[in-house]
Amino acid sequence: MNLSDNILSDWLPVILTLLFFGGLTWLSQVFMFNKLKHTGNENIFVRQLLMLLLMLVGLISVVISLPLSENLELQILSLIGLVLSGLLAFSSTTIFGNLVAGGMMRFTQPFRAGDFISFDDTFGRVTELGLFDCEIQTQTRELVSVPNSLLISKAVSVIRRSGTIVSVELSLGYDLHHSRIDELLLQAAQQSGLEEPFVHVTQLGDFAVSYRVSGLLVEVKNLLTARSNLHRNVLDCLHDNDIEIMSPNFVSQHAGPDVKRVIAHSPAFKKVEIESNAEDVVFDKAEQAQQVAIDKVDMLQQLEALKATLAKAQKEQQGPIEIQIEQLKLKISELKDVVEVPEDK
Structure with a gap:
């Protein structure tokens, strides 16, 4: 009994830590990716980054709670830090660089879906703003994926929507x-x-x-x-x-006035x-992406107006308004930022 009690007391913190961070990760997944699904994919980068940080903190907490010696824990933590540093170093010019550039473009918003842009020899309309690359539809209806790091390192010309x-x-x-x-x-x-x-x-x-x-x-x-x-x-x-x-x-060489x-x-x-x-025909996907973005903005404005009306409504009026809110959230969740265009058969 003493041995089993010692094992239980040693591993109980590990089990509790796993249960805590497992439940916290599940709740975060439900809230950020299910409950906030109607907000679209504009802030998906922030949500994914928060989930990554949460899992990293959970991993470090589990290592600290393990019944190991202090030196062994430090070695494991050093190994985790070394692996993370290596991943960041090897991917700094590619994956990580494009990820950082995508996050920067989310905040600065130099252009949006449907805008005409040109840089170097590329000209077309933006169809999708991804975390790692930007998809552009050219004048020949081709879809070109441009890394985000290239877009922030080059001078990009954006045609204003006002003209x-x-x-x-x-x-x-x-x-x-x-x-x-x-x-x-x-x-x-x-x-x-x-x-x-x-x-x-x-x-x-x-x-x-x-x-x-x-x-x-x-x-x-x-x-x-x-x-x-x-x-x-x-x-x-x-x-x-x-x-x-x-x-x-x-060079004009006229022989006479009657030439x-x-x-x-x-x-x-x-x-x-x-x-x-x-x-x-040329910019079909870009046009659909722009229309989806416009529709989403209009629906989000309607949703905020309904929520404001709900807060001021009386109890007998709240039921129909709540139904309208749920229906509007469902419509917003069905909108997709990436519009798939069926390929010619």
Whole structure:
């Protein structure tokens, strides 16, 4: 009996420590990943980090409570610290670096799902902001995963959702007065649906003058179509007025005043209006991800409003409001940050 009593007294702290941290981990899992499921995945990084820290503290507490000598406990703790230090050292440039970068981007929020971004030679719309990488849908509908550490070490250009400038640069001859060119280029920008258009003379070359026509595009999700329409309308407005677009290195050698120039005029018959939905095809996943994010924000605002109403409501009115809150939480939990697009068969 004395031996069994000694064994029980030695291992009782270990058992109690295991039960305590096991129950605490289970409660944390239920609360942070089940009860708070309706809040979405915006704060999942913080919750996962807290769970990791809790398990690490539990492991150290169990080691300390073991019926071992003080020197052996110190050796085990040193071994745990050595393993953790090695993991951090080996993964500092890859996994750990991307994890830290992902956490930094969660706080700074340089861009969101659905935004147009560009860095180096990559341009596209953000479809997912992960813990380790960011998924971008390019102009060819490809999905590119970019490590978070690369995004915080590079200069990233983000197109503002309130609008962006769409421009076209071209070269024209010195025999054309800039006032006439300004009028035609402004007309092309207006036909393209751009607001507040303007024209700049960017360079006086040896053989040609460089112009840039720009305008404000409010609906940025139609960026690709707007650029194409501006190019098309510039061609039509200039060619229909017998104005030839040339290269900056073009050397004009006219043999006489009656030299024939080949300019593509608009056809005499009625133009066929081209309604392009290129963005719906190219950036389909990014568009869905942006819409999901917008819907989630709206539902969270509705949820906060219902909770405020519930706090002020009388007892007979609280029942229907609580049902609405539960239904809204269910809808929010069904929204996914990552929108899976079915692949073509």
